[in-house]
Amino acid sequence: MNMPVEVIRLVVGLLALAAFVGLNGLVLVYLERKVAGFVQRRPGPYEVGPYGLLQTLADAAKLVGKQLLTPAGADAPLFWAAPLLSFLPVFVLLAPIPFGPGLYAVGSNVGIILILAFAGLNVIALFLAGWASGNKYGMLGAARAVAQSVGYEIPLLLAVLAVCFSQGSLDLRLMVERQGSWPWQWNAATQPLAFVIYCVCALAETNRAPFDLPEAESELTAGFHTEYSGMGFGLFFLAEYANMIVVCAVATALFLGGWQGPLVAGVHWFLAKVYVLLLVMMWIRWTYPRVRFDQLLNLNWQWFIPLALANLAVTAGLMKL
Amino acid sequence: MSVLQDIYKTAEGIWSLVVGLRITAWNFARPQVTVHYPRKVVGRSLATFRGHIELVGKEKNPAEPRCITCMLCEGLCPSGCIKIHKPKPVPKAKAAPAEKLPEADGSAVGAVLTPKKMPPPAAPGEGSSPKAAAAKEPKAAPASKVPLAFTLNYTLCSLCGLCVQNCPADSLRFSNDVYLAELAAPQGSGRQAFQYDLLERLRRQAQLLGPGAASLKAPAQGSGAEPQVAAKAAAEEGA
Numbered sequence: 001m002n003m004p005v006e007v008i009r010l011v012v013g014l015l016a017l018a019a020f021v022g023l024n025g026l027v028l029v030y031l032e033r034k035v036a037g038f039v040q041r042r043p044g045p046y047e048v049g050p051y052g053l054l055q056t057l058a059d060a061a062k063l064v065g066k067q068l069l070t071p072a073g074a075d076a077p078l079f080w081a082a083p084l085l086s087f088l089p090v091f092v093l094l095a096p097i098p099f100g101p102g103l104y105a106v107g108s109n110v111g112i113i114l115i116l117a118f119a120g121l122n123v124i125a126l127f128l129a130g131w132a133s134g135n136k137y138g139m140l141g142a143a144r145a146v147a148q149s150v151g152y153e154i155p156l157l158l159a160v161l162a163v164c165f166s167q168g169s170l171d172l173r174l175m176v177e178r179q180g181s182w183p184w185q186w187n188a189a190t191q192p193l194a195f196v197i198y199c200v201c202a203l204a205e206t207n208r209a210p211f212d213l214p215e216a217e218s219e220l221t222a223g224f225h226t227e228y229s230g231m232g233f234g235l236f237f238l239a240e241y242a243n244m245i246v247v248c249a250v251a252t253a254l255f256l257g258g259w260q261g262p263l264v265a266g267v268h269w270f271l272a273k274v275y276v277l278l279l280v281m282m283w284i285r286w287t288y289p290r291v292r293f294d295q296l297l298n299l300n301w302q303w304f305i306p307l308a309l310a311n312l313a314v315t316a317g318l319m320k321l
Numbered sequence: 322m323s324v325l326q327d328i329y330k331t332a333e334g335i336w337s338l339v340v341g342l343r344i345t346a347w348n349f350a351r352p353q354v355t356v357h358y359p360r361k362v363v364g365r366s367l368a369t370f371r372g373h374i375e376l377v378g379k380e381k382n383p384a385e386p387r388c389i390t391c392m393l394c395e396g397l398c399p400s401g402c403i404k405i406h407k408p409k410p411v412p413k414a415k416a417a418p419a420e421k422l423p424e425a426d427g428s429a430v431g432a433v434l435t436p437k438k439m440p441p442p443a444a445p446g447e448g449s450s451p452k453a454a455a456a457k458e459p460k461a462a463p464a465s466k467v468p469l470a471f472t473l474n475y476t477l478c479s480l481c482g483l484c485v486q487n488c489p490a491d492s493l494r495f496s497n498d499v500y501l502a503e504l505a506a507p508q509g510s511g512r513q514a515f516q517y518d519l520l521e522r523l524r525r526q527a528q529l530l531g532p533g534a535a536s537l538k539a540p541a542q543g544s545g546a547e548p549q550v551a552a553k554a555a556a557e558e559g560a
Contacts, residue, residue: 035349037353038348038349038353039345039348039349040348041348041351041352041353041354041355042353042354042355043353043355043357046357283342283345283346283349284342286345287341287342287344287345288338288341
């Protein structure tokens, strides 16, 4: 009797998540371009539809309509598996996230582990894409992606682990419920260092500027997705924005009280917080120049890993007391 | 010591990140500088644009060029893109045309050879032009200074500006007309569109300025602002 309810919840949840990801992809690309424009004191998309609102739809239609080319030197099955492998885990990543009270696709008591485990798949997708392209730029981009993602996963995990220690749970639903309605009751207030480390590592994990080295266009053409045309590129693009939503949603649930908020708690608080984080990510992207690769790795190994370890040790010590 | 320095440097670096974010946030909130081009045009920035040449009208009668048909521009032009038709001297009044004969046979060679002779007849003609011309007009010869046709073949013009520089009557200037692409478009009249009848253009500009604008135009002539408006209006009307 219990099983069908779970299955129905999963199916309905995945459908809703697919719609959510697609819709947010359109909105986020539009927002990103608008933010870029405003920061540079120009209007951004303006001509297609009122205030350029239909621009991303037009772009999506263009991408869908384009021919899919497989380069002569490419390993075709791997080449086309990569964008799918990049995009599909997004549904698993979003499934355990509690959008509101009782609003989640998979009720798991190890939700955060599920997310972190499947987030690692993205590295394989990027590496496959670069490797299977048979392109030197793709290969270099893939190498960078692996070094970067593997490196930054460590402080990210350590930061999340510190929060899990202090909450004594791996269940995202419980963690949200244990935080209060007001900002000073959130985990970001008790674990500020973990929050900062998580945010920076999230930027690096999603390959966002200033850590967008795997697709550094000035050095590597387009990095790992150099050879992808049409919807192959479109899927990577969509996956990037979906991953942004995932890291911001996890940050919201872990550090910012999830759907809890002053006055009326609910899904609106969750979405508002996610969007504020997304806008900050865009703000950062259009502010900072891309870091050099040695700077990127130095920042990780010399700063974030020791800091995250120290944070974890202090948290563990305090929890024991 | 070096540890303290390292900490200070790190703090400084982190602060620079905050400064960067503040600058982009400030620019985010500032008004945009984009001009939505086909719908709006940039105000005065066309004033310095050197387009094809156009004629300058007389102050009193903006539809009539200041040109004294000296043929200097036609002779100077290295591309041979200016063609002026000057009226035949009226045989009745012999005294006046006689002294202007070197100018009157002003083929290209004549004009180039006698550039120093040109200014003297021109300067009085320009300085006292409106009154003098108006007074003399009924008599005879001076009317012949007004060109019958003044055409520019812009497909040949190299925009060297020699004609504008050397016009003794200040009757030539660069227009601000940038709207040429649509003239050359397939549905336009093509190459023929760049055969400008500058007299016709001047008349059209004078018409756009209107009869009341003659007084308005006179003081603004020097500043270059008003002609720009006229040129733009003419360009838009032409389009």
